[in-house]
Amino acid sequence: MSKTNAGRFFEDYAVGDVITHAVPRTIKMGERALYHALYAARHALHSSDMFAQSCGLPFSPLDDLVTFHTVFGKTVPDVSLNAVANLGYAQGRWITPLWPGDTITATSEVIGVKQNSNGKSGVVWVRTTGRNQHGEVLLEYVRWVMVRKRGEGAAPETVIPDLPDAVAASDLVIPRGLDFTDYDFALAGEPHRLGDYAVGEVIDHVDGVTVEEAEHMLATRLWQNTAKVHFDATNRPDGKRLIYGGHVISLARALSFNGLANAQMIVALNGGAHANPCFAGDTVRAWSEVLDVAEVAAPGVGAIRLRLVATKGEAGALRGDDGKYLPEVLLDLDYWALMPV
């Protein structure tokens, strides 16, 4: 028997299976420092214990995307090692903040399978759950990927999960104690409150960042995501290393500070597409569109639903006349964040 992990193929997923992902991970302040160094994260709640305490939290939680990347990284050896494509996300919810010192574990339940008509691959849906050392759910989300078949066996019965377009505002989970009534807009960096944003408003985040190989590899390893396409320049015929899609999410989220400094915490991931690959040397820019606003049951706190788009050229249109993403679009992400009302 080979000792190394060949990854799972389409046949290895059956609806109802629960996969325990390997290597629990304790996250502390070192990861936070690296998150700041890798992404220029500046949201005050994730930058300062003092600010977090003024918002009712015991201290500053790790950035919500640290939870996402760490959980995602754990799933890679079991879910995406033989994946042809990462097709989508849905129903993502952050349930409990990640505090320094927490240990993250992750499991995934297979909730859907559908063999492709070519008989060589299929789509697998999994609901992944990240937990802390107390067994509390940190994050849950659905992801679906296209996976190669190992052989030519019969197709399994098709099961396609029912996935709403977005997490309902009423299903958002607000961190215990969060209170924006004494929110300090000067320290947060911008004066704009929820009421200042209009549905349909588009915000160009202005800044750009040119990506280096060392940076995306440091980040991707930090999340213990070891998919070889990100690290091995001999893996593709063009000698390029594919940048982990989550790296672009964090770059774009950090760029979005400029215009959305008060969109403090990400509480839901409604959907997302990695529209085109990103490579070292690309200059990433971002723009956001306000999709919705909602009330939530915490003092001074509201929710804003945002489309976050990362591009490798100038910010601009999203799709061509054919309805397809334009070639310069890297990411189209739909999420809910919390903002002072």
Add this chain to the structure above:
Amino acid sequence: MSKTNAGRFFEDYAVGDVITHAVPRTIKMGERALYHALYAARHALHSSDMFAQSCGLPFSPLDDLVTFHTVFGKTVPDVSLNAVANLGYAQGRWITPLWPGDTITATSEVIGVKQNSNGKSGVVWVRTTGRNQHGEVLLEYVRWVMVRKRGEGAAPETVIPDLPDAVAASDLVIPRGLDFTDYDFALAGEPHRLGDYAVGEVIDHVDGVTVEEAEHMLATRLWQNTAKVHFDATNRPDGKRLIYGGHVISLARALSFNGLANAQMIVALNGGAHANPCFAGDTVRAWSEVLDVAEVAAPGVGAIRLRLVATKGEAGALRGDDGKYLPEVLLDLDYWALMPV
């Protein structure tokens, strides 16, 4: 109203204004590990709790330049986003050490303005103060920058602050408890005490380090300094990213360990010029000149005033016959450090 920060223009500064800079920042051991990884810092007091305790401190403080960079980074969106040039520093003093877990906030008071004769820009002087979560001053310094005017309005009344050439030795603040009477020169790395240095002595720090894009960007983001010239390769016609001047300060300071291992803590910044820009691929070298020595009121502790020069060629002369910095000079910094007598 645009949601993004366009930065302040010359007209937006009035003498007496106090600007609260955004995004307080909690600094812990992750930032220290990164400081070591980015700069090869080796001064024993900032490397080891044990060594710091043998010098009378409760544990090892963060490197003094971590305080400087973090405070400086906070001022960028309010002071230098539309700056044409960073003209100088003066009257910098480190008042309280930065301990792991401290949260840094910063404010700047406008203390001088002078419109340029072209009517299109002006010089602004600010006194910036960084504080910890107890409100204690960590660091204060004066910086002046040339800033673009937005329009063609009348010039404000010129106010030029009176700035001594150097912080007087009697104004240096020595960290509480600091005591070098049991200083372990073997563990510190060099045998030279204050009495071994002569005013006028020049020390070639010998080593060189070739700078990479990923490194200076990681560092600059770590300080939450988001000036786009450092990150966006499409921002300049030549496709180069300008390296944050403070990155060169820390590189040169780390190189200076070799010859100045016992210049343990930086307590004052008398002045400084970023003589020429630094770009990735440059190999940075450094030399120091002893400008002064002084007694201070702490057991076994003395002060040494140093000129620290970083170059991108071989160490050598500073200025040409025309009095201007030679093109290979990157940095000319004047500071006080504490050293065992």
Add this chain to the structure above:
Amino acid sequence: MSKTNAGRFFEDYAVGDVITHAVPRTIKMGERALYHALYAARHALHSSDMFAQSCGLPFSPLDDLVTFHTVFGKTVPDVSLNAVANLGYAQGRWITPLWPGDTITATSEVIGVKQNSNGKSGVVWVRTTGRNQHGEVLLEYVRWVMVRKRGEGAAPETVIPDLPDAVAASDLVIPRGLDFTDYDFALAGEPHRLGDYAVGEVIDHVDGVTVEEAEHMLATRLWQNTAKVHFDATNRPDGKRLIYGGHVISLARALSFNGLANAQMIVALNGGAHANPCFAGDTVRAWSEVLDVAEVAAPGVGAIRLRLVATKGEAGALRGDDGKYLPEVLLDLDYWALMPV
């Protein structure tokens, strides 16, 4: 007297001398986060407090190679600044785990000298010992290097230490409390226990990682290893920066997770050769050969002796017909690790 360290020459080593290496270093979680980011380390015992506790430890120790690199880095200014070649390692043993917050100091005793027949250099053997703040030995190992002579003096009496080929299994030190009886193979990432490995078995670790300049420089600085060949692109005629050999050790060890996920802790270094230099742009791969297995006196714990080979081409043969390492071989390391039986 020059203030900078010119390093020791062959004449400066006398058998019996004990060198105190400079700059004690406190290591905390920041270094661990960086270790993960730099090397994709995934061994569960070093990744998670929870997993470490389930193995009888109070919490997750730093990776064993963090101890090695930090101790090694401290020796560089005193042992290898004028070294022509790093010739070998022997009798390395990890005695006490490195816990976050520990301060590392290091000393080396000269245990052998032998002048080369050319009269221009010689071989020096040192036994290096790293200790924590309690004076407990963390790690000890023998290293020998070829060092330049300063002058043309007479050769010292030759002393060649007696160095066994390997640390005997009975001399391995098992961390206090370690207990693998409740070992969770699913969380650790692979099902293979000691009994599943056969002496002589070879494991291709499959993955590859292309190395960037910024990464190896960040790592090497993190260990306060300041040998200029690693940092200064103007130092060699070919403009290349030589990658610290220990960087390749950690890269290969991390790659070996894929097939040796349960080889949790490194407890002995039997020998090692940096067969060929590694440069940025090289894609590092690794394979392991099982050299031995042994029982140890801790519940559920066994020892596995492994040859770990790093290459810059495809994994393959080790030596040519002439008995010399093939040009693509970077590292040939012989170590003992602990694994559940």
